[in-house]
Amino acid sequence: MVVKQETKSMTGNDAVSYAALFAKPDVIAAYPITPQTTIVENLSRFVDEGKLDAEFIIVESEHSALAACMGAAWSGVRTFTATSSQGLLYMAENVFWTGYGRLPIIMPVVNRCLAPGWNIWPDFQDSMAFRDAGWIQMYTKNNQEVFDTTLQAFKITESKDIALPSMPCLDGFVISHTTGQVDLPDPEDAFEFVGPYDDPVIELDVENPWAYGSMTGPDQYSKHRRDLMVAMERAKKKIVDVHKEFEERFGRSYGNGLVEPYGDDEADLTLVTLGTIGDEAHEAIDRLKAEGHNVNALRVRTFRPFPVEDIVEFAKKNHKLVVIDRAASFGHDGPLRIEVEAVLKRHNVDTSVSGKIMGLGGEDVPYSAIIDLVKKELKE
Amino acid sequence: MIEIIQISRGGSGGVTGAKILAEAAMYEGLDAQAIPKYGSERRGAAVEAYVRFNNAPIRIHSPVYDPNHAMILDISLLDRIDISKVDQDGVIVINSKEVPEELKGTGRKVAYVDATGISQELGLVLSGFTLVNMTMLGAFVKGTELISFENLEKAIRNYWGELAPKNVEAAKRAYEETKVVRV
Numbered sequence: 001m002v003v004k005q006e007t008k009s010m011t012g013n014d015a016v017s018y019a020a021l022f023a024k025p026d027v028i029a030a031y032p033i034t035p036q037t038t039i040v041e042n043l044s045r046f047v048d049e050g051k052l053d054a055e056f057i058i059v060e061s062e063h064s065a066l067a068a069c070m071g072a073a074w075s076g077v078r079t080f081t082a083t084s085s086q087g088l089l090y091m092a093e094n095v096f097w098t099g100y101g102r103l104p105i106i107m108p109v110v111n112r113c114l115a116p117g118w119n120i121w122p123d124f125q126d127s128m129a130f131r132d133a134g135w136i137q138m139y140t141k142n143n144q145e146v147f148d149t150t151l152q153a154f155k156i157t158e159s160k161d162i163a164l165p166s167m168p169c170l171d172g173f174v175i176s177h178t179t180g181q182v183d184l185p186d187p188e189d190a191f192e193f194v195g196p197y198d199d200p201v202i203e204l205d206v207e208n209p210w211a212y213g214s215m216t217g218p219d220q221y222s223k224h225r226r227d228l229m230v231a232m233e234r235a236k237k238k239i240v241d242v243h244k245e246f247e248e249r250f251g252r253s254y255g256n257g258l259v260e261p262y263g264d265d266e267a268d269l270t271l272v273t274l275g276t277i278g279d280e281a282h283e284a285i286d287r288l289k290a291e292g293h294n295v296n297a298l299r300v301r302t303f304r305p306f307p308v309e310d311i312v313e314f315a316k317k318n319h320k321l322v323v324i325d326r327a328a329s330f331g332h333d334g335p336l337r338i339e340v341e342a343v344l345k346r347h348n349v350d351t352s353v354s355g356k357i358m359g360l361g362g363e364d365v366p367y368s369a370i371i372d373l374v375k376k377e378l379k380e
Numbered sequence: 381m382i383e384i385i386q387i388s389r390g391g392s393g394g395v396t397g398a399k400i401l402a403e404a405a406m407y408e409g410l411d412a413q414a415i416p417k418y419g420s421e422r423r424g425a426a427v428e429a430y431v432r433f434n435n436a437p438i439r440i441h442s443p444v445y446d447p448n449h450a451m452i453l454d455i456s457l458l459d460r461i462d463i464s465k466v467d468q469d470g471v472i473v474i475n476s477k478e479v480p481e482e483l484k485g486t487g488r489k490v491a492y493v494d495a496t497g498i499s500q501e502l503g504l505v506l507s508g509f510t511l512v513n514m515t516m517l518g519a520f521v522k523g524t525e526l527i528s529f530e531n532l533e534k535a536i537r538n539y540w541g542e543l544a545p546k547n548v549e550a551a552k553r554a555y556e557e558t559k560v561v562r563v
Contacts, residue, residue: 007406009399009402009403009406009412009535011399035418120418120419121418121419142439171441173416173418174415174441175441177415177416177418178413178414178415178416178441179398179399179402179403179412179413179414179415180402180411180412180413180438181406181411181412276441279439279441280439280440280441280442282439283439283440364442364443365442366440366442366445367440367442
């Protein structure tokens with residue numbers, strides 16, 4: 001049965017903050033950076049006002065923020081942080097430590113491009129740089145999905161059979177600072193969904209001392225990395241299951257949790273997107289359909305683990321995929337397009353793939369630009 | 381879909397005003413969005429914000445380019461808005477004691493009120509900046525008739541809590557004193 005919820009007006013960063021509040025993390029360590037700052041402000045206020053019984057560790061940098069979270073995660077408690085852009089880069093060493101160490105930390109990344117030039121607006125270059133850091137990455141399309149995804153992330157990440165940190169991603173400003181409507185459940189219902197973290201993935205025990213991060217030879221090292229690969233594969237089903245359970249309780253869904261299709265099963269052209277461009281693409285598709293064009297879309301919600309099977313299945317039914325990337329792999333192409341092409345090739349799907357890199361450094365991607373792209377691609 | 385562009389001076393509360401307007405629209409049963417334009421915005425600089433209302437979920441995330449209505453919180457910023465882009469049937473809501481010379485003869489619907497005067501009388505001044513945001517929301521509601529004053533008041537009260545009375549009073553006075561004319 002779907003629980004009672006109340007529609008509230010709030011920014012995307014507020015939505016992240018409520019999800020964290022309701023999940024009751026024991027430890028938060030975070031350092032402010034535009035456009036993530038208001039998340040840190042909200043959480044420190046919640047702790048100060050006594051609404052959230054968490055240890056809020058004040059640190060001098062992002063590197064230390066994640067280091068503090070790593071220590072907390074090792075001690076077996078629910079751990080939360082958030083960052084963005086240059087801050088994410090500054091914590092790089094610990095981002096890989098966390099992923100390869102399988103530490104269950106939730107860290108929303110408010111996507112902002114990287115310097116130079118100095119720019120605070122969104123693209124996905126920051127989180128894409130950490131594609132291979134062993135974190136689950138989910139990209140969201142609006143304020144509601146940010147709340148829902150952050151809540152789901154706790155449940156996925158903290159499962160003993162998964163034990164992978166999560167990076168829910170939200171477009172800076174376009175989601176983080178934009179006010180929209182969010183259906184909020186009662187805190188108790190949200191917490192009941194996440195559940196207490198009483199069966200920790202890892203827990204330091206002073207009575208039973210253990211060493212972490214010691215010298216590891218090739219045999220053990222490669223085994224750890226293969227374990228991580230297998231855990232990522234398992235995470236796909238976990239994401240689908242948690243998403244399904246969420247839908248039953250709260251009445252909202254985003255495709256199957258890995259990908260969100262939009263429009264007819266089969267179309268002349270399919271837009272493949274990430275983040276808010278996916279939402280804008282829905283608007284473009286409805287307008288194109290009204291003009292008689294047959295276009296559908298597949299929004300990749302989960303980028304790591306990559307939803308290979310879902311993309312293959314959707315591509316088989318369609319004829320032409322146009323991938324919109326909001327990041328670049330310099331010397332090659334957009335990261336989403338590269339991966340989609342590789343997946344289709346490997347699975348012998350001959351659906352054509354093209355794409356365009358749009359929206360770098362906050363460049364606006366209105367539905368009109370998506371419509372223009374579709375019309376151009378339909379002619380080719 | 382109703383789209384609004386608002387321009388203000390940083391420090392006068394425009395971004396907060398846009399947020400509260402979106403909440404008021406939500407109480408009206410609409411899906412609503414408020415987008416602040418960030419960049420080198422700071423106190424005294426021109427700051428834009430965009431608001432959308434719709435009776436279905438809003439999937440557009442872009443700034444507003446072709447607004448139905450315009451709100452100008454500081455008359456010196458009138459030339460920063462391309463009035464020709466504002467819908468012909470829309471309302472130009474402006475903080476001014478009278479119809480600005482630039483708008484006379486344009487055939488436009490103008491809602492004007494001395495928001496600065498009202499806010500200053502009520503002591504809504506912070507760090508030397510007159511807070512005209514709530515006052516101008518009262519003028520907007522009067523000029524456009526898109527949202528009831530009751531729902532605006534509800535959003536103001538929810539945002540400001542114990543600081544609400546003066547803010548509600550500012551909006552109410554503007555609601556009563558705003559003149560709506562075809563110029």
